[in-house]
Amino acid sequence: MSTPTRLVLTMGDPAGIGPEIIAKAARQLQSAVRSGELVLTVCGCGDALRQAEAQMGLPPDPTLYQLDDPGPVDAPWQTGEVGAAGGEWAYRAVVRAVELVQAGEADAIVTGPLSKEALHLAGHAFEGHTELLAHLTGQRDAVMMLAHENMRVTHVTTHCALASVPGRVTPQRLERVFDVTLDALRTLGFAQPRVAVCGLNPHAGENGVLGKEDDAVIAPVIRAYQARGEAMSGPWPGDTVFIKLRAGQFDAVVAMFHDQGHIPVKLLGFHVDPATGQWQAISGVNITLGLPILRTSVDHGTAFDIAGKGVATADSLIDAIRYAQQLIEGRKARA
Numbered sequence: 566m567s568t569p570t571r572l573v574l575t576m577g578d579p580a581g582i583g584p585e586i587i588a589k590a591a592r593q594l595q596s597a598v599r600s601g602e603l604v605l606t607v608c609g610c611g612d613a614l615r616q617a618e619a620q621m622g623l624p625p626d627p628t629l630y631q632l633d634d635p636g637p638v639d640a641p642w643q644t645g646e647v648g649a650a651g652g653e654w655a656y657r658a659v660v661r662a663v664e665l666v667q668a669g670e671a672d673a674i675v676t677g678p679l680s681k682e683a684l685h686l687a688g689h690a691f692e693g694h695t696e697l698l699a700h701l702t703g704q705r706d707a708v709m710m711l712a713h714e715n716m717r718v719t720h721v722t723t724h725c726a727l728a729s730v731p732g733r734v735t736p737q738r739l740e741r742v743f744d745v746t747l748d749a750l751r752t753l754g755f756a757q758p759r760v761a762v763c764g765l766n767p768h769a770g771e772n773g774v775l776g777k778e779d780d781a782v783i784a785p786v787i788r789a790y791q792a793r794g795e796a797m798s799g800p801w802p803g804d805t806v807f808i809k810l811r812a813g814q815f816d817a818v819v820a821m822f823h824d825q826g827h828i829p830v831k832l833l834g835f836h837v838d839p840a841t842g843q844w845q846a847i848s849g850v851n852i853t854l855g856l857p858i859l860r861t862s863v864d865h866g867t868a869f870d871i872a873g874k875g876v877a878t879a880d881s882l883i884d885a886i887r888y889a890q891q892l893i894e895g896r897k898a899r900a
Contacts, residue, residue, distance in 0.1 A: 567602075569601050569602055569603060569604045570602065570603055570604070570672055570673075570889070570890045570893055570894075571604045571606070571670070571671045571672045571673075572603065572604070572605055572606070572671060572672065572673055572674070572675050572886060572889055572890075573606045573607075573608050573633075573661075573662040573665050573666065573671045573673070573674050573675070574587055574590075574605055574606065574607050574608065574630070574675050574676075574677065574882075574886075575608050575609060575655070575658040575659055575662050575674060575675070575676045575677055576607065576608065576609025576610060576613065576614065576654070576655070576658055576677050577609070577655050577658070577676065577677030577678045577679040577867065578642075578651040578652065578654065578655045578678065578679050578680050578683055578867050579609060579610040579612075579613030579642050579644075579651055579654050579655075580613075580642045580643060580644050580645060580646055580647070580648060580650075580651040580680075580683075580867070580869065580872060581651070581677075581678055581679075581680065581866070581867025581868060581869055581872050582678065582867060582868045582871065582872050582877035583609065583613075583677035583678055583679075583867070584609070584610070584613040584614045584616065584617035585617045585620075585621065585872070585873075585875060585877045586677065586863070586877050586878070586879040586881075586882045587607055587609075587614065587617075587630075587677060587879075587882065588614060588617050588618045588621060588623055589621075589623075589877075589878070589879040590879040590882045590883050590886065591605060591607075591626075591629040591630050592623065592626075592629065593879060593883060594883065594886065595626075595629055598628070598629055598630075599628070603886070603890075604631075605629065605630040605631070606630065606631045606632075606633055606665065606671060607630045607631070607632050607633065608633045608634075608635060608658045608661050608662045608665070609634070609635070609654060609655075609658040609677070610634065610636060610638075610642070610654045610658075611632050611634040611636070613642070613654075614632065616644075617873075617875075620873065620875055621875040633661060633665070635654075635657035635658055635660070635661040636654070636657070638650050638653045638654055638657070640653070642654065644872050644873040645869045645870070645872045645873055646869065647680055647682050647683050647686070647869065648683060648686065649683065649686040649687045649688075650687075651680060651683045651687075652679070652680060652682075652683030652684040652685070652686050652687030652689065653687040653689075655679035655680070655683065655684060655687075656679075656684060656687060656689045656697070659674075659676065659679075659694065659697055659698065659701070660701060662674045662676075663698065663701045663702065663858065666858045666859075667702075667858065672859070672889075672893050673858070673859035673860065673861065673889045673892070673893060674698075674858065674859070674860040674861075675860070675861050675862065675882070675885045675886050675889055676694050676860060676861075676862040676863070676885075677862075677863060677882065678862075678863055678865060678866050678867045678868070679693075679694065679867065680866070680867050680869075681693055684697075692723075692724035692725075693723075693724055694851075694853070694860070694862060695707050695709050695723060695724070695853050696724065698853055698856055698858070698860055699856065702856050702857050702858055703857075704855065704856050704857060706738070706741050706855060707853050707854065707855045707856050708720065708741065708742050708745045708746070708853070708854040708855045709723050709851065709852070709853060709854070710746070710749060710817075710851075710852040710853075710854055711826060711827060711830040711831075711849060711850070711851055711852075711864060712830070712849065712850045712852060712884075712888060713830050713833050713834045713848060713849035713850070713864070713884075714833070715810070715811070715813060716807070716810055716811060716829065716830050716833060717750070717810075717816065717817040717818070718807075718810075718817065718818050718819075718820050718826040718827075718829070718830055719742055719745070719746045719749075719817065719818075719819050719820070719826070719854065720742070720819075720820050720821075720822070720823060720826045721733070721734055721738055721739060721742050721819065721820065721821050721822070722734070722738075722821065722822050722823065723822075723823050724823065725823075727822065730765070730821065730822045731765065731778055734765055734778060734782055734783065734821055735782070736782065736785070736786050739782075739783065739786045739819075740786060741855065742819055743760070743762075743786070743790055743795075743797065743819065745854040745855040746758075746760055746817055746819060746854070747760065747795065748854075749852070749854050749892075750816055750817055751895075751899070752892055752895035752896055752899060753891060753892065753895055754895060755816050757796055758795075758796060758816045758817065759796045759798075759814070759815045759816045759817075760795070760796065760797045760798075760815060760816065760817050760818070760819060761797075761798055761799050761801050761806050761809065761810065761814075761815040761817075761818045761819070762783060762787055762797060762798070762799030762800050762801065762818070762819045763799065763800060763801055763802075763803045763806055763818060763819060763820045763821050763825055763826075764779040764783065764799065764800035764801060764802055764803060764821070765778045765779055765783065765800070765821045765822075766778065766779055767802070767803075767804075768802045769799070769800040769801060769802045769803075770800070779800045783799070783800045783821075784799075784800060787799050787800065798815075799819075801818075803820070803821075803825050806818055807829040811829075811833075830849060830864070831849065831864065833849075834848050834849035834864055834865075834881070836848070848864075848880045848881050848884050849864035849865075849881055849884060850862065850863075850864055850881065850884045850885045850888045851863065851864045851885070852888060852892075859889065859892055859893065859896075861885040861886070861888045861889045861892070862885055863881040863882050863885055864881050864884075864885075865881055
């Protein structure tokens with residue numbers, strides 16, 4: 566039998582849907598767990614997990630996962646509400662998960678959703694998981710990739726004001742993002758990855774009419790990678806390049822800022838009931854590249870509005886777990 570993939574699932578904010586989707590995912594993946602393919606450790610508030618299982622009528626099953634509770638947290642948390650206690654639980658779970666991976670007790674982290682507001686209320690001034698993980702591992706230039714089906718998008722900038730984006734699109738940052746994007750795609754099995762690079766400005770600057778950055782900063786870096794034999798192209802207009810990605814003309818796109826890359830992926834990942842206008846399920850994965858540890862994540866938030874109702878789906882969490890498995894196996898194959 567092959568070596569099992571050992572994953573740490575962080576609950577995120579216990580007041581959100583994290584406990585529910587972990588409980589559901591563990592049951593949906595029970596055949597992989599029982600066969601020895603997966604070993605799951607859940608890191609987070611044990612009370613929240615047990616409460617979620619009871620609310621959904623799921624009998625406790627200690628054979629599905631190990632619980633690593635980083636508590637106690639003195640202040641109480643309230644399901645469906647933003648609060649410092651939920652932020653503290655989420656923070657401690659990530660810290661503990663990093664410790665487990667760094668100690669060689671797990672292969673990767675799969676994170677549940679946390680609230681940035683709750684994290685800040687708890688005194689942890691990080692913009693999100695990516696920045697927190699970068700801090701904990703001492704790697705400051707991590708890269709975010711979103712993935713849904715054949716849509717894979719990495720980002721040059723993420724959680725910063727739009728006004729500061731142009732100053733952060735530097736040759737050094739572009740090279741970093743290009744390098745880890747190419748490496749991730751090769752790990753996923755693409756021998757010669759085809760990567761399209763978005764422009765920063767509308768119409769990729771329209772030859773300088775709508776902005777100089779595309780021609781002056783982005784294009785020269787792309788040409789340098791092309792000279793090395795990499796199948797990179799651009800800068801492409803952001804309003805058309807994702808159509809080409811969806812059509813399979815590229816294997817990934819590099820976006821310049823958060824919403825440019827997030828909107829097309831999340832638009833496809835949310836499944837909406839046309840009769841009611843309500844979203845029924847979410848799929849897609851958030852992957853942090855360029856860290857000394859591997860981390861994948863759900864591609865959605867805490868959903869406080871539906872927390873505790875047992876209606877949240879585990880689709881995105883299961884996608885994240887499967888992506889972690891694929892990346893781990895790819896790394897082993899390339900070693």
